[in-house]
Amino acid sequence: MDGAAFGVSLKLAIMTSLLLLPLGLWLGRHLAQMRSRWRALPEALVALPLVMPPTVLGFYLMLSFSREAPFGAAWQSLTGGSLNFTFSGILLASLVVNLPFAVQPIQRAFEALPAHLREAAWCSGLSTWQTLWRIELPLVRPGLISAFALTFAHTLGEFGVILMVGGAIDGETRTLAISIYDHVQAFDETAASTMSAMLLAVSFVTIGIVYGLAGRHRWQGRG
Amino acid sequence: MSASLEVSLHQDLPIPLAAEFQCAPGELLALVGPSGSGKTTLLRSIAGLYFPAQGSVRCAGEVWYDSASGIRLTPQRRRVGLVFQDYALFPHLNALGNIATALGHVPKSERRERARTWLARVRLEGLEHRYPRQLSGGQRQRVALARALARDPRVLLLDEPFSAVDQVTRRRLQMELAVLRERLNIPIVLVTHDLDEASALADRICVLHAGRSLQQGAPHDVFRHPASPDVARLLDRTNVFTGRVVHGPEGPRLAWGDWLLEVHHGLEGVAEGSEVTWYLPESDIVLQRSGSTSRGLRENLVEARVEQQIVLGGFSTLTLSFAHETQTMRFDITTHAARRNGLEPGSQVRISLLAAGIHIMDVSPPSSSAVNEEPPCP
Numbered sequence: 001m002d003g004a005a006f007g008v009s010l011k012l013a014i015m016t017s018l019l020l021l022p023l024g025l026w027l028g029r030h031l032a033q034m035r036s037r038w039r040a041l042p043e044a045l046v047a048l049p050l051v052m053p054p055t056v057l058g059f060y061l062m063l064s065f066s067r068e069a070p071f072g073a074a075w076q077s078l079t080g081g082s083l084n085f086t087f088s089g090i091l092l093a094s095l096v097v098n099l100p101f102a103v104q105p106i107q108r109a110f111e112a113l114p115a116h117l118r119e120a121a122w123c124s125g126l127s128t129w130q131t132l133w134r135i136e137l138p139l140v141r142p143g144l145i146s147a148f149a150l151t152f153a154h155t156l157g158e159f160g161v162i163l164m165v166g167g168a169i170d171g172e173t174r175t176l177a178i179s180i181y182d183h184v185q186a187f188d189e190t191a192a193s194t195m196s197a198m199l200l201a202v203s204f205v206t207i208g209i210v211y212g213l214a215g216r217h218r219w220q221g222r223g
Numbered sequence: 224m225s226a227s228l229e230v231s232l233h234q235d236l237p238i239p240l241a242a243e244f245q246c247a248p249g250e251l252l253a254l255v256g257p258s259g260s261g262k263t264t265l266l267r268s269i270a271g272l273y274f275p276a277q278g279s280v281r282c283a284g285e286v287w288y289d290s291a292s293g294i295r296l297t298p299q300r301r302r303v304g305l306v307f308q309d310y311a312l313f314p315h316l317n318a319l320g321n322i323a324t325a326l327g328h329v330p331k332s333e334r335r336e337r338a339r340t341w342l343a344r345v346r347l348e349g350l351e352h353r354y355p356r357q358l359s360g361g362q363r364q365r366v367a368l369a370r371a372l373a374r375d376p377r378v379l380l381l382d383e384p385f386s387a388v389d390q391v392t393r394r395r396l397q398m399e400l401a402v403l404r405e406r407l408n409i410p411i412v413l414v415t416h417d418l419d420e421a422s423a424l425a426d427r428i429c430v431l432h433a434g435r436s437l438q439q440g441a442p443h444d445v446f447r448h449p450a451s452p453d454v455a456r457l458l459d460r461t462n463v464f465t466g467r468v469v470h471g472p473e474g475p476r477l478a479w480g481d482w483l484l485e486v487h488h489g490l491e492g493v494a495e496g497s498e499v500t501w502y503l504p505e506s507d508i509v510l511q512r513s514g515s516t517s518r519g520l521r522e523n524l525v526e527a528r529v530e531q532q533i534v535l536g537g538f539s540t541l542t543l544s545f546a547h548e549t550q551t552m553r554f555d556i557t558t559h560a561a562r563r564n565g566l567e568p569g570s571q572v573r574i575s576l577l578a579a580g581i582h583i584m585d586v587s588p589p590s591s592s593a594v595n596e597e598p599p600c601p
Binding site for chain 2: 114115116117119120121122123124125126127134135138139
C-alpha cells in the first residue's frame with residue numbers, strides 16, 4: 001500500500017469535490033434556467049471532458065500550463081510557481097476533467113424542480129438568496145450529493161490527465177491510480193491488488209449513494 | 224387613498240397585450256377567455272413576475288410598475304397573494320411550514336401560531352405536519368390559499384385555482400371562497416376559463432381575447448349584453464343573427480326573414496336599412512304550446528323547425544332552424560316540457576323572441592341598394 005499516493009489522491013479528491021461544488025451549483029442552476037437557444041454551447045463545453053481522450057485533454061492542459069503559454073505565464077506571475085508537475089497543476093486539471101460530474105447532476109436536479117416554486121417563494125416574500133437557501137437547496141440536495149460523490153470517486157481514480165500534467169512525483173503528483181500502474185509495471189501485484197480493491201470499494205459505495213438518493217427522490221414524489 | 228388595483232398594460236411582442244381594468248377592495252374580478260388569451264400573463268404582470276413593454280400597475284395608492292417612469296417593483300415588495308394553478312407548494316415543507324414561509328413580516332416567535340390560525344381558517348386543523356404529497360387536491364388548494372393570505376396581501380390573485388380538483392371538491396372550494404371573500408377587503412382577481420365559475424363567483428368579469436380586454440361588467444350584464452359577436456362567441460352565446468332595420472308606423476323594427484321583430488332597446492336612431500347583428504339570450508326564448516298562445520302572447524312570434532334535441536337529464540337542448548337563416552338557434556327547456564309538446568327532430572314549433580331580451584350589437588350603415596329594397600310583410 002502506497003501511503004503517500006493514497007494521501008495525494010485523498011487530498012486531490014477532497015479539494016476537487018469541495019471546489020467544484022459551488023462552481024457546479026452556480027453553473028448547473030444557471031444552465032437549468034437558461035432559455036436561450038445558445039444553451040447547447042455551454043452545455044457542450046461542460047460535457048467535453050466526458051468524451052475527450054484523457055491523454056488529449058491532458059496534453060492540451062500541459063501545453064496551456066507551460067510558462068510559454070499565456071495561462072501558465074499569468075499563473076507564474078501571480079503565484080511565482082509553475083503548474084506542470086505540481087499539486088496545483090493536477091488540482092487545476094482535475095477541476096477541468098471533473099466539471100461535467102459536478103455540473104450535470106446539479107443541473108438535472110434544478111431542472112426537475114416544479115415550475116412555479118421559485119416564483120411562489122418570491123410572492124411569499126423570500127428574497128432571491130432566501131429562495132435559494134430555504135427552498136431550492138433542500139430540494140436539489142440529492143443532486144448536490146450525487147455531484148460530490150461522483151466527483152470524489154472519479155478524481156480518486158483519474159489517471160491519464162494527471163499523468164500527463166503531473167507526472168509521478170512521489171508525495172506531490174503521484175496518485176493512487178498512477179501508483180497501481182507503477183506497481184503492476186514492477187510486478188508487485190499484491191500492492192496493486194490491495195489498492196485496486198480499495199478503489200473498487202470506493203466506486204461501489206459512491207454509485208450506491210447516487211442510486212440510493214435517486215430512488216429515495218422517486219419515492220418521495222412531488223408536492 | 225384608493226385601495227383599488229388599477230392595471231393598464233400594452234405590448235405587441237412576444238405576447239400581445241392591450242388590457243385595462245380595475246378592481247375595487249372587496250371586489251372579485253374574473254379574467255375570462257380561452258387558452259392563450261393572456262389571462263395568466265396579466266396575473267403574472269400584477270404579481271411582478273412579468274414586465275410588459277408598456278403600461279402601469281397601481282395598487283392601494285402605490286405604483287408597482289410604470290414603464291414611463293421606470294418603476295419595477297419586485298414581487299417581494301408588492302405584497303401579493305398568488306395561488307398558482309398547480310399550487311406550487313414547497314414539497315419539503317409541511318403544511319405549517321408552507322404557510323410560515325409567507326409570514327416573514329411577522330416576528331419569528333409568532334409565526335407558527337399565526338400559521339396555525341391560517342390553517343384553522345381554511346379548515347385544516349390537525350393536518351399541520353402533513354407534507355403536500357400527503358394531502359388531497361382540495362387540501363393542497365386550501366394550504367396554497369392560506370399561504371397566499373398569510374402574506375397579508377394587498378391583492379389576492381387566483382390562477383385557475385379550481386382546475387386541478389374534481390367536480391365535487393371544486394364546488395365545495397368555490398363555496399368556501401365565496402364565504403371567505405366576504406371577510407377580505409382587498410381586490411381579488413380570478414383567472415378562469417370556466418364561465419360558470421366566473422358567473423357564480425365574480426362581481427365583475429373582464430373578457431379577454433389575444434391579450435385584449437374586450438368587455439367588462441357584471442356577469443349578468445355581460446352575458447346578456449355581449450358588446451360584440453366576438454364577445455358572444457367567447458362567452459359561448461350562440462344565438463347571434465343579423466337583420467335589417469325597417470322604420471314603420473310603430474317605430475323601428477328588426478326585419479329578420481319574413482318577420483318584423485319588435486325590439487325594446489338599441490334601434491333608436493338607427494337609420495332605415497342598416498344591417499344589425501343581434502343576440503338573444505336563451506332565457507328570452509319562449510316556446511308556445513301547440514294549439515295555444517301562452518305568455519308572451521304574440522310577441523315576436525316566429526316559426527321554426529326542430530333540427531336536434533339533446534336530452535341532458537332534466538333539461539333538453541333544442542336546436543332550431545329557420546327557412547331564411549343558415550344560423551341555428553339554441554335554447555334549453557325541461558325535458559318534461561319537450562315531451563309534453565311532442566317535440567322531436569323534424570317537428571314545427573312556434574316560439575316568441577322576447578323584445579326586451581333582443582340585444583343589438585353591431586350596426587352597419589345602410590348600403591344604397593338595401594335602402595331601396597321592398598320591406599318584408601309583418
